[in-house]
Amino acid sequence: MTDKDAPLHLLNSHPDAGRIRSRRFRDGTAMLVVEASGLDGEQRDALEARLREAALAIPEVSAVQVAMSASKPQRTLIAIGSGKGGVGKSTVSANLAVALAKMGRKVGLIDADIYGPSQPTLLGAKTRPEARDKQLIPVEAQGVKLLSVGQLVGEGQALAWRGPMAAGALNQLVEGDWGNCEILLIDLPPGTGDVQLSLVQKSRPDGAVIVSTPQDLSLIDATRAVDLFGKTGVPVLGLIENMAGYRCPHCGEESDPFGTGGAEASARDLDIPFLGRLPLSASLREASDAGQPPAAGSGPAADTFAGLARALLAQLEKAKR
Numbered sequence: 273m274t275d276k277d278a279p280l281h282l283l284n285s286h287p288d289a290g291r292i293r294s295r296r297f298r299d300g301t302a303m304l305v306v307e308a309s310g311l312d313g314e315q316r317d318a319l320e321a322r323l324r325e326a327a328l329a330i331p332e333v334s335a336v337q338v339a340m341s342a343s344k345p346q347r348t349l350i351a352i353g354s355g356k357g358g359v360g361k362s363t364v365s366a367n368l369a370v371a372l373a374k375m376g377r378k379v380g381l382i383d384a385d386i387y388g389p390s391q392p393t394l395l396g397a398k399t400r401p402e403a404r405d406k407q408l409i410p411v412e413a414q415g416v417k418l419l420s421v422g423q424l425v426g427e428g429q430a431l432a433w434r435g436p437m438a439a440g441a442l443n444q445l446v447e448g449d450w451g452n453c454e455i456l457l458i459d460l461p462p463g464t465g466d467v468q469l470s471l472v473q474k475s476r477p478d479g480a481v482i483v484s485t486p487q488d489l490s491l492i493d494a495t496r497a498v499d500l501f502g503k504t505g506v507p508v509l510g511l512i513e514n515m516a517g518y519r520c521p522h523c524g525e526e527s528d529p530f531g532t533g534g535a536e537a538s539a540r541d542l543d544i545p546f547l548g549r550l551p552l553s554a555s556l557r558e559a560s561d562a563g564q565p566p567a568a569g570s571g572p573a574a575d576t577f578a579g580l581a582r583a584l585l586a587q588l589e590k591a592k593r
């Protein structure tokens with residue numbers, strides 16, 4: 273600051289002074305460069321308005337120009353995939369997101385499942401996102417920010433999309449206004465075809481998680497998913513086994529309708545981490561259908577998801593080293 277900028281000294285005592293990177297004063301105009309990293313669009317607007325008002329309150333100032341600068345936040349993008357449909361990939365994604373948020377992480381969830389976007393239902397978030405300056409603003413539910421491909425199109429319309437079109441839509445979601453989110457989970461469409469390949473190539477996730485049931489057939493498909501991520505250079509952070517074992521709520525008898533331990537053995541064979549297993553549970557399905565992710569509550573299911581989230585974070589740390 274030079275002597276010419278002296279009137280702007282009055283901004284030193286402003287609560288947001290720490291965000292002012294430079295200030296100049298010429299011919300009645302105050303020019304401020306303001307650091308806005310970590311703020312979402314609404315918070316940026318509010319900060320700008322507060323500083324404008326404070327500058328205009330200085331008697332010499334008749335006009336204000338504010339330039340907001342923000343370093344691109346460091347975000348970790350994690351794709352969640354499965355070799356085939358119906359293995360619980362979306363249920364696991366939603367609950368992992370909620371469990372990570374409960375652990376204090378700033379989490380965003382992108383529902384890229386063009387064949388059946390179910391995250392708005394799973395998180396009970398039916399409102400449509402608004403856009404600001406062509407950027408989508410995620411909706412908030414259960415402590416998680418959410419954008420879903422289902423929010424962009426009417427129900428069932430996305431089904432016919434081919435790879436590049438789906439990748440374009442995903443890009444819009446990834447480039448949304450994620451504010452201070454540090455982790456973005458992407459719920460991919462099931463399978464390992466062209467659509468999935470385009471999505472992975474376009475979004476370039478930092479890591480991937482694969483969900484599978486213990487069944488042999490499902491595991492063969494999970495192996496294909498590992499292959500897909502391998503081909504695209506995305507490290508697989510781990511495999512989650514879903515629908516492993518069932519305890520009858522009436523008689524307490526335990527059974528394994530989809531086999532047992534298959535996913536853990538496959539993870540060993542494929543040399544990828546095994547993050548944990550989730551039992552088949554009618555109450556989990558009912559809560560999911562009702563938009564109440566069990567990870568948000570307390571009890572065994574919440575504990576299981578917290579364990580899976582911890583295992584995922586541990587693998588992320590390892591991958592960074």
Ligand SMILES: Nc1ncnc2c1ncn2[C@@H]1O[C@H](COP(=O)(O)OP(=O)(O)OP(=O)(O)O)[C@@H](O)[C@H]1O
Binds near residue numbers: 358359461
């Ligand atoms: N551990 C579980 N116990 C009982 N039901 C489950 C479990 N996991 C998922 N489900 C149920 O299975 C069905 C499919 O789950 P989900 O939609 O999460 O699978 P998906 O792999 O994402 O499927 P797709 O990608 O084909 O849409 C849902 O009705 C869900 O509630």
